[in-house]
Amino acid sequence: MADKTKASGKLDELKKGPYPSFVKEIEAAAETNKMAHDLIGQLELSYDEKLCHWKHGGIVGVMGYGGGVIGRYSDVPEKFPNVSHFHTLRVNQPAAWFYKTDALRKICDMWEKRGSSVLNVHGSTGDIVLLGTTTPQLEPVFNELTSLGFDLGGSGSVLRTPSCCVGPARCEWAMYDTLKYAYEMTMRYQDELHRPYFPYKFKFKFAGCPNDCVASVARADMSFIGTWKDDIQIDQDKVRWYAEERKVDIEDVVVERCPTKCMAWDGKELFIDNRNCARCMHCINVLHLALKPGKDRGCTIMLGAKAPILEGAQLSSVLVPFMRMAPPYGEDEATAEDLPELIDNIWELWGEEGKNRERVGEFIQRIGMGNFLDAIGLEPQAEMVAHPRTNPYVFYDLGKDEEEEEDE
Amino acid sequence: MADKTKASGKLDELKKGPYPSFVKEIEAAAETNKMAHDLIGQLELSYDEKLCHWKHGGIVGVMGYGGGVIGRYSDVPEKFPNVSHFHTLRVNQPAAWFYKTDALRKICDMWEKRGSSVLNVHGSTGDIVLLGTTTPQLEPVFNELTSLGFDLGGSGSVLRTPSCCVGPARCEWAMYDTLKYAYEMTMRYQDELHRPYFPYKFKFKFAGCPNDCVASVARADMSFIGTWKDDIQIDQDKVRWYAEERKVDIEDVVVERCPTKCMAWDGKELFIDNRNCARCMHCINVLHLALKPGKDRGCTIMLGAKAPILEGAQLSSVLVPFMRMAPPYGEDEATAEDLPELIDNIWELWGEEGKNRERVGEFIQRIGMGNFLDAIGLEPQAEMVAHPRTNPYVFYDLGKDEEEEEDE
């Protein structure tokens, strides 16, 4: 039986080269950890056979939670008994993935003892993924985690662990406080995160500006993307400095790349027709010492992104063109105070009418965006579509006419 | 009963104003023609009631033909007995709608006698539409038409009357002979035009250049759009003349409007990066005395356009990126000599596997473009798509691998 601590054969090849080697990582863990040791063995088998050796996961978990653990069993337990169980735990990361070493070290100590000594930092959703332990260890791991102040993240048909970009913690472009919202929404919806009652998974991601450094538009059912309403702030001296000192060809790399062609550069002044600026960030990205977003800030809420299963992949699409995320709140504008109700309305509708394993984006496709908006009580806005319909198959709302008639 | 020759009431309003009045036309016809006379009456009724007064057409026609006549009956024949039958005949127009007055006058004489004295010049497909006659007149009308050298056009599930732009007859941009092809294809497929054996209608349109003056891409199942392969011909003196004498702002209205941004203008010379020119015609359209399409000419064949019924509207999409339409024909290039086979293959496949009332565009959607190409024996080409697939739901063709294996 494969009882070596070191990789050999095929896997050994992956210890070479300049990029950090995951094989070396598992080896390092394997020095003191039997699970890591058998993981190498099973992985080598996979490499030899070009076949995955994990069985379809069973349902395992910690008491009172419906998610956070992915059950996993080897299909060759006789060969690799130490990974016969190899469940992962998803641990809810702190917002924007900031850590103190003391907290990390404690997690490490715990995981060396109770798990494989191998983790993913981080999983694609954002969790710390503790890679592989046995069923009896789940509850102890959970108890140690909570005593360290950590909790499990989501898996299954729940609210998944929200994540956010580094935002105001270290970025000059954060148009709202991404960490605060990631944290507060996670806390507000602890129940939805731990106990499956949705038709399927639901993800929040918070990006501070249109650069979307958490890829929210592609991966979150509900994406919050920072933006601004007023004019881009221009320091013309600095623009000239870019042109002269940094030799930036402003015409080519800025003006010409602007998606709405709303800029002009005469060699001295940079002009922006702000009413036509699409808030794409490009000019600001390139001339960041000279240009800044406007001061009237908030976010665009987008809904519906998902991977291909079942009906094909979707990007999120605009739900609220502009929501102000911090006081003072004006009248007649969407503000963060509306968020809980908005989210409740969406979850209630989708919860009741969504089919099993139907993401909210697919649900909207099925019932129609217009009906969806009606049901959650939002007015349709032209910002929600790339363009109005081209096909004439319109479900005219005759109720409206009839009401109007009655009014007459 | 309405027995007045002149319109009154609502319709009368449509005799006012600078644009030619269809009401005056019907009135003019009605002076000598009873059908036209009752047409006014029934139309006034429609205007008063906001309701159409024609019944769903029955099947009428001329001997041996399955199309060319649209049956039409009034639903108020008691009020307007002269339009109780009011069938139209579609008469195949001469290519590009050129006429000699003697031919026209003879059609007029016939139609005054045997029909309503009202016609559409032309119908949307391109036919001369003789608007309204009775069942007993159909055969005599047909016989007089053929003796004048005219024949019926298409209706129903047949090849519809092909049409073409004015092309080489009066346009400097015709990249191939649109009239010749419209005529020859009409003649070659007389049987398909007159005897329904398709799943649904099929339309050809021939446009001499990408300006597409017959709107083929939107309206023809098979569109032939002239194009060229080599470089745009530039007369730089004339370009300067446009800039200087005609005060054309070449940077703004030409260079900046080029869809691929493949042009440059330094105030003296116009530069075109022809490898990136999309053959859109814009620069040539605007600077037509200075620029001309290249000399290596042919057409792009596009397939599948249709109106919304049933599965939604479609524009035609590229089937043959470049086909040479006149000799000398090179080797290894698609030429007009391949056309009959190409068309046969398409009709055969669609004819056998198309559902009732399924246009070829919808058929392709249903079976998949890749399978369609396979079946008609065309190689897939990147020119056929706006972009490759984004969804990973690929029906991998394993036969291929297995064959390769066998070869080994």
Place this chain on the structure above:
Amino acid sequence: MTAEPAERLTDIGPPHYERFLPPVVKANYGKWVSHEILQPGVLVHTAESGDKIYSIRAATARLISVPKIRQFCDIADKYCDGHIRWTSRNNVEFLTTKKENVEPIKQAVEALGHPVGGTGNSITNIVHTQGWVHCHSAATDASGIVKAVMDELMDEFTNMRLPGKLRIALACCLNMCGAVHCSDIAILGIHRRPPTIDHDRLRKMCEIPNTVAACPTAAVRPVTIDGNPSVEVIEEQCMFCANCFTVCPSMPLNDPEYDGVSIWVGGKVSNARHEPTFSKLAVPYIPNNPPRWPEVVSAVKNLVTIWTDNARPYERMGEWIERIGWPRFFEMAGIDFQKEHIDDFKHAVTTYKTSAHLRF
């Protein structure tokens, strides 16, 4: 001897075009080198040989009477050696090699009530369909609206002062005869009530499987009524396309109250600059208001005006809107964006706004 009965001619096809081409066209066929628009409606084309042909283009209502055609023929005989053609948008063209004939032709045609124009950056003739004049399917009239709209826009037919070409088309029902779905402005007749079913006639006239298959939304279902097979319509699933009616005459949708017109914008067909593209819904519904549909006329006029005032040279309606964005368009047009504007048919998801590219 008695005369043999003349053989019945069939499948002769249309007359060969060469029979009708003017001699100058035959002589210079495929050898034209340039054209110029001398004035609105008047083109001159020059051939390699130096030969020229003048074309004088005039509007027609498309629906035309035998007497009028004879009058056109008179003009063509007088000035054009009997040559005349029509365009793909139902304008008539008088063709002559003699420059001195241009003005007389123009005057003669205009005297008949047919304005000369429609060339270059103008609004040319409205492509349209049958409407109440001939079709059973019509949710509105065609010729009447076209007349009313063109009366209002006539100055743009006889001038060439627009940013680009503007193509208007009208179809009287969702079958969309004509290239309505790819027009700068499309006027579309619509029903808004589900079909009413005459079960008695249905039984005799319609094939039930065909009728069921005809419905794009599967709203038509087979049922048994009084022991006879018939169909029912799930009304909430009906979007009034009338396709069931096309295959089954016993399911009419016409309704004088609820029928009317919708307006679509931003489509085009040419490959010039932007690729061909469909028109998009602008005004979901305007009731039928014959004889002059004033609300439709003013809605169209408004669209023409905002485009004229704001588009850059050669920007077609859709190109302009794409540049400024749809939200701005709705704002400028004063049109309320509604549920109806949002697609909910098959490819709806591809029309959602999947970026934060927004203007405020």
Place this chain on the structure above:
Amino acid sequence: MTAEPAERLTDIGPPHYERFLPPVVKANYGKWVSHEILQPGVLVHTAESGDKIYSIRAATARLISVPKIRQFCDIADKYCDGHIRWTSRNNVEFLTTKKENVEPIKQAVEALGHPVGGTGNSITNIVHTQGWVHCHSAATDASGIVKAVMDELMDEFTNMRLPGKLRIALACCLNMCGAVHCSDIAILGIHRRPPTIDHDRLRKMCEIPNTVAACPTAAVRPVTIDGNPSVEVIEEQCMFCANCFTVCPSMPLNDPEYDGVSIWVGGKVSNARHEPTFSKLAVPYIPNNPPRWPEVVSAVKNLVTIWTDNARPYERMGEWIERIGWPRFFEMAGIDFQKEHIDDFKHAVTTYKTSAHLRF
């Protein structure tokens, strides 16, 4: 007295981020005014107050061991007052206010085998998934391909000489964990054989209606096998998505011969310039060839090279391809355009080329 059993904590959520923020971050939270990239992998952010924070970014394999994390912690304790973070693409970042710490940190991290870089116009870390290390669904390994590809591209991680950012992602099956579907280059594990059905286990483990509903193409149908309810798969209708397997473990698709990798290009997520967009199929299939998947590595390398050599500044992969057109891309990449490239799923028709805008 005996100790009360400690209350079992639940629903406490993650630690509050403030617990972990460096003091300079807390002091300047939301008040950063600018940043500069001092060298590949080294950022400095400046606050209104004039305070600065230096971030040293290094690659990790994402799969990381407890010993390695402890080594990172040692560095962070020594130079960063114990502060450390990870990025959204699994790079590690060491944060310090002291400029003089930058080089020592860099050296220390690199000494551990973690190159510093991934900033600006570079290729940063590959977002990826579990593969054979942990997932039952994997059609290929994740970490192994990532390692092989990044070894080849490492110079582009430690330099910033590319036209723009280039984001590579890998998912080991069609579930596409990660933003694989919107990457400049996406590597996707694929099955190419329909599921094999273990009817015995199926009977015990799977709900038949769910399994049937799971299939996007309706290839899974209920049947009776030996008197027991089970399912069958219409093989011609299967496109190997494995969604049936997700809901029913008795229908595995794994196949060492036929599984492999496809490569997709031109997606992006940011709103910068072009709107976010999906990646499109470039290479339909490359067989699994562990341990270093040389064909995948060279295909990716080739894509990076042609883009680097031809894109304009700031043009992402997809923006460049859009400018030159897909036919030219296929030509330059030396990839044969095949049937597989043409979409045939739900919205396929929206991907057809509906204009004559062609380059020759």
